[in-house]
């Protein structure tokens with residue numbers, strides 16, 4: 367299989383961590399591509415009409431996107447331990463919370479990088495940070511017992527989102543006021559799958 371990939375993408379990182387956690391790194395070749403909301407990489411468009419990464423090309427069916435679909439597919443292929451039936455709705459909601467932090471954080475980056483300077487909208491950027499910030503608070507106050515439990519896709523998504531905040535939004539100091547979450551993340555980051563997928 368082939369994965370359209372970029373090392374800085376937190377959505378791609380979810381997939382790479384999943385490959386490590388399920389022992390499938392040898393089954394997927396990584397194809398490094400550069401794609402933006404206003405300039406989709408043509409090689410991705412052949413497989414994913416949205417032009418976004420990650421996209422997984424399989425020999426036995428159409429390409430898969432987005433990260434939630436790919437991670438669930440890879441987990442099912444390996445026996446299904448990262449989406450446990452006994453807590454599936456919590457796991458999916460936690461995954462969605464991590465993804466929502468990524469969505470807001472990446473939108474902020476695109477607003478500065480992709481939109482012409484005279485069209486950039488500071489209030490909109492702050493509103494995106496409001497979404498990320500409320501999600502961080504929810505994680506720190508309501509989700510710590512799940513985060514500290516057995517590994518599932520919820521934790522992987524949250525960890526990849528926090529890694530992206532460190533990479534692109536360090537100045538926002540997300541750890542301030544989120545001590546429990548910060549402590550959990552520092553420990554989680556030490557696992558081999560997170561170390562192996564660290565962006566440069």
Ligand SMILES: N[C@@H](CCC(=O)N[C@@H](CS)C(=O)NCC(=O)O)C(=O)O
Pocket residue numbers: 374375376377401402403404406416417418419420432433434465472
């Ligand atoms: N919901 C998607 C989001 C993927 C996404 O936005 N990826 C970014 C890279 S981090 C991208 O491809 N951006 C290009 C674009 O928006 O066209 C997922 O979970 O895979």
